[in-house]
Amino acid sequence: MLKGFDIRDEEWAATPQSVKTAVLILEQQLRLFRIRFTAYEQKITALEEKAVEVESLRTEVAALRERLGQNSRNSSLPPSSDPPQQQGHVQRKRSRKRRGGQPGHRGHRRQLKPVDEVDHFVDLRPDTCRQCGRRLKGSDPHPSRHQVAEIPPARAEVTEYRRHTLCCLHCGTATQAAWGEVTGSSFGPRAQAVVAYLTGRLSLSQRDTVEAMQTLHGVELSLGSVSALQRQVSAALAAPVETARQYVRQQWTNYVDETGWKEQARQCWLWLNSTRLVTAFQISRRRDQRTARQVIGRVKTSIITTDRHNGYSWLGNERRQLCWAHLKRDFQAVAERGGESQRIGRGLLRCTKEVFDLWHQSKVEVLGRVEWQEKMQRVSGRVKRWLERGGECGQRKTRGLCRRLLALERALWTFVRVEGVEPTNNQAERGLRRAVLWRRKSFGTQSREGSRFVERVLTAVTSLRQQGRDVLEYLTALCQPQGNNERPICLLPDTS
Numbered sequence: 017m018l019k020g021f022d023i024r025d026e027e028w029a030a031t032p033q034s035v036k037t038a039v040l041i042l043e044q045q046l047r048l049f050r051i052r053f054t055a056y057e058q059k060i061t062a063l064e065e066k067a068v069e070v071e072s073l074r075t076e077v078a079a080l081r082e083r084l085g086q087n088s089r090n091s092s093l094p095p096s097s098d099p100p101q102q103q104g105h106v107q108r109k110r111s112r113k114r115r116g117g118q119p120g121h122r123g124h125r126r127q128l129k130p131v132d133e134v135d136h137f138v139d140l141r142p143d144t145c146r147q148c149g150r151r152l153k154g155s156d157p158h159p160s161r162h163q164v165a166e167i168p169p170a171r172a173e174v175t176e177y178r179r180h181t182l183c184c185l186h187c188g189t190a191t192q193a194a195w196g197e198v199t200g201s202s203f204g205p206r207a208q209a210v211v212a213y214l215t216g217r218l219s220l221s222q223r224d225t226v227e228a229m230q231t232l233h234g235v236e237l238s239l240g241s242v243s244a245l246q247r248q249v250s251a252a253l254a255a256p257v258e259t260a261r262q263y264v265r266q267q268w269t270n271y272v273d274e275t276g277w278k279e280q281a282r283q284c285w286l287w288l289n290s291t292r293l294v295t296a297f298q299i300s301r302r303r304d305q306r307t308a309r310q311v312i313g314r315v316k317t318s319i320i321t322t323d324r325h326n327g328y329s330w331l332g333n334e335r336r337q338l339c340w341a342h343l344k345r346d347f348q349a350v351a352e353r354g355g356e357s358q359r360i361g362r363g364l365l366r367c368t369k370e371v372f373d374l375w376h377q378s379k380v381e382v383l384g385r386v387e388w389q390e391k392m393q394r395v396s397g398r399v400k401r402w403l404e405r406g407g408e409c410g411q412r413k414t415r416g417l418c419r420r421l422l423a424l425e426r427a428l429w430t431f432v433r434v435e436g437v438e439p440t441n442n443q444a445e446r447g448l449r450r451a452v453l454w455r456r457k458s459f460g461t462q463s464r465e466g467s468r469f470v471e472r473v474l475t476a477v478t479s480l481r482q483q484g485r486d487v488l489e490y491l492t493a494l495c496q497p498q499g500n501n502e503r504p505i506c507l508l509p510d511t512s
Contacts, residue, residue: 078353082349082352082353085352089345089348092323092342092345128161128163129163134163139155139159141155141156170232170233170234171233171234172207172233172234172235175204177195179192179193179194179195180192180193181193197497201244201245201248202241203235203241203245205492205493205494205495205496205497206492206495207229207233207235207245208245208248208249208491208495209249209488209491209492209494209495210229210233210488211225211229211237211242211245211246211249212245212246212249212473212491213487213488213491214228214229215242215246215473216249216469216470216473216474216476216477217473217477217487219450219453219454219457219458221457221458222239222242222243223239225237225242226238226239226242243466246466246469247465247469248495249469249473249491249494249495250465250468250469250472250473252494252495252505253472253473253475253476253494254468254472255505256476256494256505256506256507257296257471257472257475257476257507259506259507259508260294260296260475260479260507260508261289261296261298261475263294263508264289264290264291264294264295264296265289265312265313265318266313267291267294267318268317268318268319269291269292269318269319269321269436269437270289270290270291270312270318270319270320270321271288271289271290271291271320271321271438271441271443271444271447272287272288272289272290272308272311272312272320272321272322272328272441272444273287273288273322273323273441273444273445273447273448274286274287274288274303274325274327275448275451275452275455276455277299277451277455277460277461277467277470278455278459278460278461279299279301279460279461279462279463279464279466279467280460280461280462280463281460282301283301284299284300284301284460284467285299285300285301285302285303285307286298286299286448286451286455286470286471287299287300287307287308287311288444288447288448288451289311289312290443290444290447290478292443292482293479293482293483293509294479294482294483294507294508294509295447295475295478295479295482296311296475296479297451297470297471297472297474297475297478298310298311298471299461299467299468299470299471303325303327304327305326305327305328305329305330307327308327308328308330309330312331317335318335319335319336319337319430319434319437320335320336320337321336321337321338321339321437321438321440321441321444322336322337322338322339322441323338323339323342323441324338324342324420324424331427333424333425333426333427333430334426334430335430336424336427336430337427337430337431337437337438337439338424338427338428339439339440339441340368340371340372340428340439340440341440341441341442341445342441343368343421343428344365344368346417347361347364347365347368348361348365349361350364350406350414350417351364351365353411353413353414355410355411356409356410356411356414357406357409357411357414360402360405360406360409360414360418361414363398363402364399364402364403364406367395367398367399367402370395371392371395371439372439374388374391374392374395375431375439385435389432392429392432393432396428396429396432399428400422400425402418403418403421403422403425404418404422405418406418407419407422447478450474450477450478451470451474454470454474475507476490476491476507479507480507483509483510493505
């Protein structure tokens with residue numbers, strides 16, 4: 017039987033030769049067609065694979081270009097990471113005004129101190145008349161005044177305690193005097209406070225602290241002594257800092273953020289929970305929901321302002337405010353992707369500008385609260401429409417961002433519903449700035465005790481500055497001997 021045809025051998029033998037030839041030719045052409053068809057299928061498959069590969073490479077190139085174009089305006093990168101041509105303020109139109117103070121500008125001069133705060137007086141009187149040369153007597157009731165401030169050479173006071181041992185003349189027993197309030201440290205309370213101030217407030221390194229103490233106060237320190245004094249101050253701060261943490265967790269508005277921190281070259285996280293008058297820091301080895309719950313606490317009535325990190329996803333939209341400064345950077349990144357994403361991003365950026373404009377108008381009381389809320393409601397409607405449009409966008413990252421924001425929509429407008437809540441997390445960002453500068457100079461800490469000192473002294477310094485209290489005087493009072501019960505160790509604001 018002929019291959020490919022339903023013909024028996026007897027029928028094939030009786031078939032005319034011309035038909036056999038035609039059938040054989042057809043069979044050969046069919047075979048060639050199948051071979052070519054298989055080759056075409058392989059080429060089509062190869063082209064499809066190439067198309068998939070090209071699309072994958074296009075997506076990868078777009079992601080790399082977006083990553084290459086990241087800066088502080090469209091991502092969470094700090095401004096210091098921007099290229100030199102992008103650092104600094106936004107380029108503005110060149111002004112025709114000359115540099116410096118303008119005509120009519122009211123100058124600012126150094127104010128003279130009151131007379132009772134002046135240490136020395138030097139009276140300058142002319143001896144003779146500049147016209148006739150005769151001697152002059154008397155005093156000017158309203159002389160011209162000029163004050164010069166000078167810092168006298170500072171030298172630390174060294175007190176030597178001599179503990180005597182005396183023998184009783186009656187029984188011969190030797191009795192040694194007690195040390196009293198003298199501690200085992202070779203440095204007094206103010207010296208300890210100054211070291212903590214230099215390292216914790218001014219972020220000096222230990223070597224710079226040794227030099228500063230020697231140059232400014234004539235006190236010789238070793239690097240080990242600086243670490244020992246930090247441990248002593250850290251131990252004294254333990255109770256006040258824990259009280260401050262409890263206080264912060266009970267407030268009705270909180271601003272929470274976190275940043276990276278190194279501890280013995282291990283990745284850790286410095287968390288911050290800030291309120292208007294008290295800010296608490298905590299260094300943890302994780303950046304997860306469990307740590308966020310520990311930092312924030314379990315109070316159900318607080319309003320928490322955060323970014324969109326997954327560690328805060330357990331917060332309900334009713335008690336959460338998303339930071340619009342972070343959202344502005346996200347929308348800027350969307351606008352820079354081009355195509356449909358560009359139109360969506362620009363629309364969201366226009367809405368964001370309107371949000372901030374209305375917020376500033378409400379702060380300066382240009383708008384009443386009811387009118388402001390009505391205008392904000394119209395803006396929220398436009399934001400929702402842009403997010404819904406972005407949720408159907410063909411660009412994967414834009415689509416994912418818009419859908420996530422739609423799920424968190426109520427948390428976008430908590431500051432409109434609840435008076436006293438701000439739309440940004442700038443308070444937490446400002447609190448972290450000093451810690452970030454410290455991290456860049458010190459590259460983190462080298463021990464668990466060092467991390468405890470960092471979080472405690474940052475809590476004290478930031479909270480005291482928020483309340484307008486003297487940091488050095490507080491640390492000095494804190495380092496007084498334990499027998500003094502009048503030392504003001506509390507970090508909480510005085511509400512009396």
